[in-house]
Amino acid sequence: xxxxxxxxxxxxxxxxxxxxxxxxxxxxxxxxxxxxxxxxxxxxxxxxxxxxxxxxxxxxxxxxxxxxxxxxxxxxxxxxxxxxxxxxxxxxxxxxxxxxxxxxxxxxxxxxxxxxxxxxxxxxxxxxxxxxxxxxxxxxxxxxxxxxxxxxxxxxxxxxxxxxxxxxxxxxxxxxxxxxxxxxxxxxxxxxxxxxxxxxxxxxxxxxxxxxxxxxxxxxxxxxxxxxxxxxxxxxxxxxxxxx
Amino acid sequence: xxxxxxxxxxxxxxxxxxxxxxxxxxxxxxxxxxxxxxxxxxxxxxxxxxxxxxxxxxxxxxxxxxxxxxxxxxxxxxxxxxxxxxxxxxxxxxxxxxxxxxxxxxxxxxxxxxxxxxxxxxxxxxxxxxxxxxxxxxxxxxxxxxxxxxxxxxxxxxxxxxxxxxxxxxxxxxxxxxxxxxxxxxxxxxxxxxxx
Numbered sequence: 001x002x003x004x005x006x007x008x009x010x011x012x013x014x015x016x017x018x019x020x021x022x023x024x025x026x027x028x029x030x031x032x033x034x035x036x037x038x039x040x041x042x043x044x045x046x047x048x049x050x051x052x053x054x055x056x057x058x059x060x061x062x063x064x065x066x067x068x069x070x071x072x073x074x075x076x077x078x079x080x081x082x083x084x085x086x087x088x089x090x091x092x093x094x095x096x097x098x099x100x101x102x103x104x105x106x107x108x109x110x111x112x113x114x115x116x117x118x119x120x121x122x123x124x125x126x127x128x129x130x131x132x133x134x135x136x137x138x139x140x141x142x143x144x145x146x147x148x149x150x151x152x153x154x155x156x157x158x159x160x161x162x163x164x165x166x167x168x169x170x171x172x173x174x175x176x177x178x179x180x181x182x183x184x185x186x187x188x189x190x191x192x193x194x195x196x197x198x199x200x201x202x203x204x205x206x207x208x209x210x211x212x213x214x215x216x217x218x219x220x221x222x223x224x225x226x227x228x229x230x231x232x233x234x235x236x237x238x239x240x241x242x243x244x
Numbered sequence: 245x246x247x248x249x250x251x252x253x254x255x256x257x258x259x260x261x262x263x264x265x266x267x268x269x270x271x272x273x274x275x276x277x278x279x280x281x282x283x284x285x286x287x288x289x290x291x292x293x294x295x296x297x298x299x300x301x302x303x304x305x306x307x308x309x310x311x312x313x314x315x316x317x318x319x320x321x322x323x324x325x326x327x328x329x330x331x332x333x334x335x336x337x338x339x340x341x342x343x344x345x346x347x348x349x350x351x352x353x354x355x356x357x358x359x360x361x362x363x364x365x366x367x368x369x370x371x372x373x374x375x376x377x378x379x380x381x382x383x384x385x386x387x388x389x390x391x392x393x394x395x396x397x398x399x400x401x402x403x404x405x406x407x408x409x410x411x412x413x414x415x416x417x418x419x420x421x422x423x424x425x426x427x428x429x430x431x432x433x434x435x436x437x438x439x440x
Contacts, residue, residue: 006272011279023281030279031286038294045298049305054313067306087299094298095291116280117287182274 005189009113009182029109030117037098037111045094066094070229077230078237085236092121093229096177100221103185104214112224113181115174122174125232133239144238173231180224184217394430401426 013026048063056064070090074082082089096112103110111117133141145162146155191213194206402422409417 009273011273011276011283013279023285024279025282025285026279028279028282028286030283031290034286034290038290041294042297042302045302045306049302049309052305052309052312054316060309063306064310067303067310087303088295090303091291091295091298095294111287113274114283115274116283120284120287121291178274 005186005193008109008185008189011109011114030111030114033099033102033109033111037095037102041091041094041098066090073226073230074233077233079241081240082233082236089229089232089236092125092232093225096121096228097222097225100181100225101218103181104218104221110181110185112177113185115178118174118178119170121228122170125173125235126170129232129235129239132236133242136240137242141239141242143242169235173228177224177228180220184213184220188213188217398423398426398430401430 011028011030013028014032015027017024018026044059045063045066048059048061051057051060053060067090070093071086074086074089078085099111102108103113130141133144137143145159145166147158147162150158188210191206191210195203195210198206402419405422405426406417406419409415409422
């Protein structure tokens with residue numbers, strides 16, 4: 001059933017099956033769009049950093065604006081201590097943004113609409129941030145779970161809540177991105193299906209809706225990449241500047 | 245408004261997802277673990293390579309470009325500031341030179357005027373003296389002439405009268421008698437003729 005709104009999320013093998021031991025690491029459409037996203041990122045930023053003219057051309061301006069945008073985001077939320085992690089957060093933001101944006105082109109595959117992809121990213125961030133926190137503060141990092149200025153009676157409850165909220169970070173981070181992407185794309189597909197099923201007479205309303213949704217989805221694609229990156233910065237801020 | 249529609253549509257879309265679940269045996273493809281390992285592998289591979297290239301090659305270049313531009317702009321601003329200061333000092337120097345030269349010109353003018361006045365005074369004195377002398381000489385000459393004038397006139401009068409008499413009467417008259425008459429007349433009327 002081609003009109004199934006979920007069929008756009010199907011992963012299928014491109015080329016032969018590749019197996020390493022028991023693991024299937026075949027090249028799929030997901031891999032294709034990961035490569036497309038990364039290659040376009042590298043291409044754009046390579047072109048944007050090649051020439052150093054005093055008056056930048058368009059692509060250089062794009063690269064430099066993105067650079068200053070992300071660096072400002074990091075310094076605003078995580079301070080100057082987060083500078084060594086700039087490259088990672090920049091790559092993360094660009095990767096998520098490009099995967100989201102590639103998904104907006106019809107007949108493409110949205111890499112970030114798969115929970116496993118976003119979860120791996122979020123889990124990596126979670127583990128990384130936790131490791132950084134313990135390296136920087138030792139066991140003092142556990143003070144993160146004990147907010148200051150809380151009445152002693154409430155403390156056990158607060159600590160439990162803090163620990164749960166800390167542990168649910170990778171889940172919330174990954175599910176937020178994945179659900180946003182999946183819901184948006186499903187909705188667009190559903191409205192697209194309405195256009196076909198209602199035909200020339202009634203199809204105009206869902207069509208106009210589809211157009212509006214496309215704009216909204218492009219906004220969401222950017223916004224979710226931004227939220228993903230900024231939440232990473234906030235988690236990093238917790239690990240770097242412990243001020244609970 | 246858009247938000248409301250958005251959330252309502254999400255709500256409705258879950259209806260359709262449920263229907264799709266019913267229709268498809270697999271349900272959400274995201275929850276099918278068949279390609280999970282492949283996705284993780286390719287994610288780590290692509291993201292890792294991208295991260296390495298960005299962090300080692302591209303981002304340092306961009307930050308370098310931004311820094312160099314910043315420093316170049318600062319340098320240019322500094323240079324401009326310096327040039328402005330230079331031009332200010334030069335303008336001051338120029339003003340000073342102009343005012344100094346104005347003063348100098350004034351003093352030179354004054355000196356020249358004084359000198360000219362002095363020269364004129366000296367020359368005038370010399371000329372005055374000369375003129376005085378010449379006037380005195382001329383007066384002397386006039387005096388001499390004036391003194392000699394009555395005698396001459398008398399002589400002329402005597403001669404003309406004797407000649408007139410000769411022509412009129414045809415006889416020569418003694419000059420001495422004529423001169424006596426003339427002298428007598430001139431003595432009587434001298435005041436009338438010479439004015440003094």
